[in-house]
Each structure stands twice: as structure tokens, then as C-alpha cells.
Amino acid sequence: MTIPRFWREFEQRYRLVGTKCPSCGRVYFPPRDVCPYCHRDSVGKMRKHELKPTGKIYSYTLVRQDIPDFKSIKPYIMVLVEMDDGPKITGQLTDIEYDEVKIGMPVKAVFRRIREESDSGIIEYGYKFVPL
Amino acid sequence: MVGIVTYGSYIPRFRIKVEEIARVWGEDPEDIKNGLYIYSKSVPGPDEDTATISVESLRNAMARKKPSGVGAIYVGSESHPYAVKPTATIVAEATGFAPEITAADYEFACKAGTAAMQTVMGMVKSGMIKEGVAIGADTSQGAPGDALEYSAAAGGTAFVIGNENVIAEIKATYSITTDTPDFWRREGQDYPRHGGRFTGEPAYFRHVLDASRKMMEIMKTKPEDYTYAVFHQPNGKFPSRAAKTLGFKESQIKQGLIVPYIGNTYSGSMITGLSAILDISKPGDRILAVSFGSGAGSDAFHIEITKEIENYKKENAQSVWSQIERSKFIDYAYYAKFKRKIKMGE
Amino acid sequence: MRDVVIVGVGQTKFGEHWEKSLRALAVEAGLKAIEDAGIYSKDIEAIYGGNMSAGSTTFQDHIGPLLADFTGLAINRIPAIRIENGSASGAAAFHEGFLAVASGNYDTVLVGGVEKLTDVSMEEITEVLSGEVDREWELFNGATLASLAGLMARRYMVEYNTKREQIALMPVLSHKHGSLNPYAQFKNTIKVEDVLKSTMVADPLTMLDCAPVSDGASAVILTTMENAKKWRKDGIVKVKASSVASDYIALQSRENITRFDSTVEAARKAYKMAGLEPKDISLVEIHDAYSIFGLIALEDLGFFKKGTAGKYLEEGYGNLDSRLPINPSGGLKAKGHPVGATGVGQIVEATLQLRKEADKRQVPDPKNALTLNIGGSGGSSIVHIMEVVK
Numbered sequence A: 001m002t003i004p005r006f007w008r009e010f011e012q013r014y015r016l017v018g019t020k021c022p023s024c025g026r027v028y029f030p031p032r033d034v035c036p037y038c039h040r041d042s043v044g045k046m047r048k049h050e051l052k053p054t055g056k057i058y059s060y061t062l063v064r065q066d067i068p069d070f071k072s073i074k075p076y077i078m079v080l081v082e083m084d085d086g087p088k089i090t091g092q093l094t095d096i097e098y099d100e101v102k103i104g105m106p107v108k109a110v111f112r113r114i115r116e117e118s119d120s121g122i123i124e125y126g127y128k129f130v131p132l
Numbered sequence B: 001m002v003g004i005v006t007y008g009s010y011i012p013r014f015r016i017k018v019e020e021i022a023r024v025w026g027e028d029p030e031d032i033k034n035g036l037y038i039y040s041k042s043v044p045g046p047d048e049d050t051a052t053i054s055v056e057s058l059r060n061a062m063a064r065k066k067p068s069g070v071g072a073i074y075v076g077s078e079s080h081p082y083a084v085k086p087t088a089t090i091v092a093e094a095t096g097f098a099p100e101i102t103a104a105d106y107e108f109a110c111k112a113g114t115a116a117m118q119t120v121m122g123m124v125k126s127g128m129i130k131e132g133v134a135i136g137a138d139t140s141q142g143a144p145g146d147a148l149e150y151s152a153a154a155g156g157t158a159f160v161i162g163n164e165n166v167i168a169e170i171k172a173t174y175s176i177t178t179d180t181p182d183f184w185r186r187e188g189q190d191y192p193r194h195g196g197r198f199t200g201e202p203a204y205f206r207h208v209l210d211a212s213r214k215m216m217e218i219m220k221t222k223p224e225d226y227t228y229a230v231f232h233q234p235n236g237k238f239p240s241r242a243a244k245t246l247g248f249k250e251s252q253i254k255q256g257l258i259v260p261y262i263g264n265t266y267s268g269s270m271i272t273g274l275s276a277i278l279d280i281s282k283p284g285d286r287i288l289a290v291s292f293g294s295g296a297g298s299d300a301f302h303i304e305i306t307k308e309i310e311n312y313k314k315e316n317a318q319s320v321w322s323q324i325e326r327s328k329f330i331d332y333a334y335y336a337k338f339k340r341k342i343k344m345g346e
Numbered sequence C: 001m002r003d004v005v006i007v008g009v010g011q012t013k014f015g016e017h018w019e020k021s022l023r024a025l026a027v028e029a030g031l032k033a034i035e036d037a038g039i040y041s042k043d044i045e046a047i048y049g050g051n052m053s054a055g056s057t058t059f060q061d062h063i064g065p066l067l068a069d070f071t072g073l074a075i076n077r078i079p080a081i082r083i084e085n086g087s088a089s090g091a092a093a094f095h096e097g098f099l100a101v102a103s104g105n106y107d108t109v110l111v112g113g114v115e116k117l118t119d120v121s122m123e124e125i126t127e128v129l130s131g132e133v134d135r136e137w138e139l140f141n142g143a144t145l146a147s148l149a150g151l152m153a154r155r156y157m158v159e160y161n162t163k164r165e166q167i168a169l170m171p172v173l174s175h176k177h178g179s180l181n182p183y184a185q186f187k188n189t190i191k192v193e194d195v196l197k198s199t200m201v202a203d204p205l206t207m208l209d210c211a212p213v214s215d216g217a218s219a220v221i222l223t224t225m226e227n228a229k230k231w232r233k234d235g236i237v238k239v240k241a242s243s244v245a246s247d248y249i250a251l252q253s254r255e256n257i258t259r260f261d262s263t264v265e266a267a268r269k270a271y272k273m274a275g276l277e278p279k280d281i282s283l284v285e286i287h288d289a290y291s292i293f294g295l296i297a298l299e300d301l302g303f304f305k306k307g308t309a310g311k312y313l314e315e316g317y318g319n320l321d322s323r324l325p326i327n328p329s330g331g332l333k334a335k336g337h338p339v340g341a342t343g344v345g346q347i348v349e350a351t352l353q354l355r356k357e358a359d360k361r362q363v364p365d366p367k368n369a370l371t372l373n374i375g376g377s378g379g380s381s382i383v384h385i386m387e388v389v390k
Helices: A003-008 A010-015 A068-073 B018-025 B029-036 B050-064 B087-094 B112-125 B196-219 B237-246 B266-278 B307-311 B320-325 B332-338 C022-037 C063-070 C089-102 C122-132 C135-139 C145-160 C164-178 C192-197 C225-231 C261-274 C291-300 C309-314 C331-335 C339-354
Strands: A017-020 A047-050 A054-063 A076-083 A088-093 A106-116 A123-131 B003-010 B014-017 B040-043 B070-076 B102-106 B131-139 B154-162 B168-180 B228-231 B286-290 B295-305 C004-011 C046-050 C080-083 C109-115 C200-202 C216-224 C237-246 C368-375 C380-388
Touching (some): A003 A010, A010 A123, A054 A088, A068 A106, A088 A106, A088 C135, A106 B050, B003 B050, B003 B320, B014 B332, B018 B332, B050 B154, B070 B087, B070 B112, B087 B102, B087 B131, B102 B112, B112 B154, B112 B168, B131 B266, B154 B266, B196 B237, B196 B295, B228 B237, B266 B320, C004 C225, C022 C063, C022 C109, C046 C089, C046 C339, C063 C080, C080 C089, C089 C237, C089 C368, C109 C339, C122 C135, C122 C145, C145 C164, C164 C291, C216 C339, C237 C261, C261 C291, C261 C368, C291 C309, C331 C339, C339 C368
Parallel strands (some): A088 A123, B070 B102, B070 B131, C046 C109
Antiparallel strands (some): A017 A047, A054 A076, A054 A106, A076 A088, B014 B040, B131 B154, B168 B295, C109 C216, C237 C380
């Protein structure tokens, strides 16, 4: 990922900062400038909202594909987490054996290295999930 | 009073046994275990590094008590992810303290974390900042087949230091610094080198013993006046010998002696032992905490636990010993893969 | 809006075409379609080309003029536009071509789809094909399109108590039909056990649950009913419905991950436009890029109640002589999935079936055909319904 693109998203990748619609109260992650439900009522009014880092597993899978970025951790667990604040987030689940994963399991977001540009490029940190 | 307002540690969950490393390099594991008093060490996962360990340590500290006026962050390590670009900037951003804050990285071998502590103490005492963060964390490397491979481990601890609601007052600190080339790494080299037996008497013991004795002289204390003592832990033998030489009992250092199970976490070493002590300490307890960094130097601290610790929510984050217990053992092949000792293709 | 009919179809075999470039594939399909229509290139007034990845695999953009150029039509200064909508690029191009003729803007257009993936390594292909998911919030964290399908499959199995074996019936069915299709990438038949034992891709989905990497091209000539009656005595196929719908691009943004809301909406509009109901459909070509997509799509098209598709497949639905033949071409799994060509390829199959030119895989006496082309993990769905004109 290019530097400006990654840098713009620090708040999201490091601290799960999304947006909240002042009209309907829905929380969005990643942030939205327009609430799909409230449209015009939300334009210019969406507020930053740092998500609580906890949630429950909505679905899970074990990825065995050869993805160069994740070679050292293959196979890795991919989950959809329904966050306590509402939105669902896609991320890796770590610190657990695959056969222990269950839908509904409580998890929390942690700060981990996701990938690197290269040996000399920038390190891209972000969120993964661990069992609570 | 200046002291620790909140603290937190993070130890990665992977472990490798001395037997497993000895198996690969043809050593006698019993010899190693007896010589070093280390049974296993912690290994960082492929998605962990000094920055992630620092962030998780600080987040653990913040879960126990939310800081209210952090004005500085210093991260000490000898395995910063970038040679140029401070780990402290990543930590500041990830914990929400950016941008109105000063930050920098420290290096002083295994005592970079305590160097950060002293700086922050001075800034708080002078009124320059209300609270400051000092972190010591490492994912240290030992050359394959070298003695250090048995002990070079990963982990870290973060202290928020301030002058209000202090749970552990740092009544005094005293340091010794000399040019002693006991252990070093030249720019661009993958692994450090060391002076073998030279790292003992002229380096570790000289600095740790001198700093400890002088600290007690300043505070007019004797070993029996302390509830706990914790020294830098490059292996289990050195701090035990230092404690005995100074006149401390085994029961005083036991809680803080974590190296036999997780190895030497370098900049995280003494301070994670201190964190383990804070996990069980009570108001009135006195702690002598002495770090050692090769190159060389020692920072000694005289700490007294305050009543404030009774209101402190330490259960909001995992204690050091329960993190030590939460472990997954791996073999040398996985260890080599995780620590990038394997030459990969394009 | 006036009637739009298909008068010519053409396609290359789908598969690994080491010796053929993107241009060569497109031209082969285009020329076949023109010949099949019995027209001259000068009769074509515009080209709509569907392609997803040329810019990434061959760093070639500006595909519209490229197609016009190498089909020999640029000399006529013909309007040529490339349409991209992920895996639904083909049907999207067809939709644009349909609107162009229906609106009266052009009388005769050439719609094509082409994809050339094998010029780059497998790793790069996986990366390129993941351009359909949300790169920032899904792929960055490790979620490839296959893993999203895995997440959907897991949730579907848990919510509806569907057995893994039932999901495997989808690729088994596609291969059964593909073995009868000379244009198909795979001619072998497979069993449920083969699917379950195959290499794991994203649990519970294995390699045999996933459509292959393919090169290929397909093309269709659209024109007015008036022209068609001049050019063909029979085999005129009318486009009764062409509808497009979108949804959030990322799976995580959707309320329900066992449903393609874009399919539900595109189908609703298509049935309305055609004046038909699911029970009226004679055969369906669906988007089985992943086996689970196929089951979910069949339900969202209104054929089966949510969560029951597996049971119906078990009962024999989908076979050529059944109540609802599914993927007589071999589907994406067996015929192949050259991304941009897929959607148009489905329409080519529908046309051949309706003209009764489908040889060994002919569905007995179909009145109409429905095709569904999906983009990404359901971010877009495009439904077409075709009918034979007596």
C-alpha cells in the first residue's frame, strides 16, 4: 500500500475510529461521510467515534491460499467480528487454535504488524483479534 | 511525590525450551539450564515487534487507569522496528496521545527503559509535563548457536509516571555510567557480540552492585528494609548472585525473577520483573529495583508503595505471571521462521 | 423502449490459452459472433467490451479502442467503450449494449467480454482478482475473495443446518454439464467426495468449490427486431429483461451474509420487466464462482426458500431433464471464469440453448433462460432473461 493511503488510515487501523450518524445513531466502520439511512440529514454532521475494541465472532474461516504477505503465518484464521458498537469488521484471529473457534465467541482487537512494503519499506500495522 | 501512576506489561505467548535449542546445536541441555538457570524463553510471533509489544503494554496500563495528562512518550529498546523512525511515534499514534506530545526513542542496551523512566521523572518533577510514559520493550536476537540464543527473548513494560494518584512512589534514583565494552552491536550487523566472561565481573556485577550499594547508602537502608528486590535478568544466575552478594534473601527476589521462564527481555527485563512485583505489592512495601545496560550502566530506584494502590484496578489487565503461564511451545524450525533466521526466496 | 434481440453469438474455448493474447481472444470471439449473425462489420455501430483486469495483468488500459482496432472496426471510427464491474463486467457490458439499442441510439451493437489472466504468475493473479473485494478493509487484513466465500459458507451452514456435502453438489453438477460442453475448460466429472477431499482453500471451501483461473472471450450481436427478421429466419432470441443492482462492496457492511441483496433486487426488477415469475423459468445460468455463491444465488433468484437450495440439489434439481436445469454450460466452475467474458458467455449459452443448438447438453424445449452475473462478494448483480421468438 502506498504511504499516503496508509497514513490517512492510521486512526482506523490503530484505534478503530469510525463515524456515528447524529440522526439515527448508527456507528460505521470504516468511517462514512454519508449515512446510507439518513442521507442529507447526515452530510457534514457525521462525528468521529472510537469503537470499543470488543465484539463477538460472526463467522470464521481458515485461509490456506498462498498470499505472499502472509506466508509466515499461513494458514491464518479470518473472522468477521460483530463489534459491540454495531459494525462488523473483517480481520485475522490469532492466539487461538482453529478448532477452538466458535461463532459468538467474544474477542477484542489488538495491535499487530499486518504487512510490510518490503525489507526496506514501511511497516504497516493494524488490528487483529484475539479471544477475550 | 513522583512515581508510577499506572503500569502494564505484555509478553508474547510463544515459548521455546532450552532443550529444543540445545538439540539443534548439539549442547547438553542440563548444562545450559544449570549454567544459566533458564528453562525457556519467549518468542515474538511473526506479527509482533517492539512497537506492538510497546502498544499492548501501554494499553494494559491504560486499562488499569486512564492517564489524564501525558505530555511525553519515550520508548527504550535495542530492537526498534526502524533504525530511523521512532517507535515512540507509532506508540503515540496508536494510543491516542498524538499529536500534542513530545516523543523519542532510547537505546542503552537492556536499560533503555529505565533511562526513559528517569527522563520522564525529571520532566514531571520540573513541572514540564503532568504525566509521562516510559516503555522498555524488546524482541532481541541471539546469534544462532551462540550462548545468547538461549536467553534473548521478547517482552515489554510501560509505566505512566506522574505526581498525582501515584501507586508506587519513586523516592530516589541513582545511576552509574562507564565505557565498558561488554556487549555491543555494530551498525548493519544482524546479531550482537559479547565479551564472554568479561560480561560478568567488570560489567554486570560491578555496575549493579555499586549502584545498589550507593542507592542504599543514599536512602540509609539495608537489604532487610526492603520487601522486594529486582535486578536486571540476563539469566537466572546473575541476579541471584547479585542479590546474595548484597545480602538479599531468595524470598525477596522470587516474585520478580521471571527470566527462568521467559528469558531476558532486554529493555523489558528488570521493569517486567518490577511489574510482576507491583502485581502483588501492598501499601508500605519497599522495592529496590536496579537495571543494567551493557556499554555500560546501571539505574537504581528506591520505590515505596502508597495507599493509592488499594484503589487501583490492576485486575483490568493480565498480570505478569499469568502472561508467563499463557504459553504455546514451538520447535526450532518455527522459532527460526518467526525470527526470520531463514533465508527466503524472492 | 423497443425490443432488443440477439442475432449472433461467438466464444472461444475457456481455459489456459498460452498462445493467445487478449487481443487475439477478443477478435476470435467477435469474428465468430459476426459470422454467426451473418452480417458485415460495417453493420456494427458500437462496441461494448467487458473486462476487469487488463490494466493490472497486462498494464493495458483503453480497452475500448483496442477492441475496435483489432476487430478491424476502428477504421470506421466506431464508438467503443470498456465496461468494468468486477466479475460482472460481462453482463454489465451487455446491459449497456442492451440500453443502447433499446433506447434507439444504435440499431446494431457488438457486446463482448474478454479476460487474459495467465500472462502473470498465480500469486499476481490472486492479487489482481482480489481487486473485487474492499482492498482497504478486507484484503489488507488478509481477506481474499475466497476467504469471504468461506465466511459466507460457514455462516450459511450454521444458520440453515446445511451439510457440507450439499454445498459440494454445486460443482458436481457444473462438472456433469461441463463434460458435455466443447467450450468448457474442464471436461472431467467429479463426485462429492472429490470436492471434500480436494486441497483446502478457505475452510470449508476446497479447490473444487472454486472457479478456476481462465482466459477466454465471448461476444454477442444485439440488434432491432426488424433487422433480426431480415437477417435470420429463425433462432432469434429476445432480451426480455436486463437489470442491475448494487450492494455495499464489503461483506462486513451487509446485514446478512447468507443473502445477495443485490441479486434479490436485480431479480425482482427482471421478473417485473419480463412479466415472469421464478416458476416460469426454463433454465438458469448462475454465478458459481464459489459453490456457496451458487446455492445462495438460486435462493435469492426466488427458486428455493432461503437455506434449502442444497436439499433441492440433492433431489435432482439442476439436471438437464429436471424441473430447473442449472448451468447447462458447466457454469463458472467447469466451463471456466474468464472474468470479463463470463457474463457474456452465460448469455451465449442461453442463446444456444434457446436456439436448440446446445448439442449433447441441450435442455429439452426451453421457453426462456435466466442468467445471473455477480461482482465481488455480491456488490453487484446483473440478471438477464431471454426468450425465443417464434
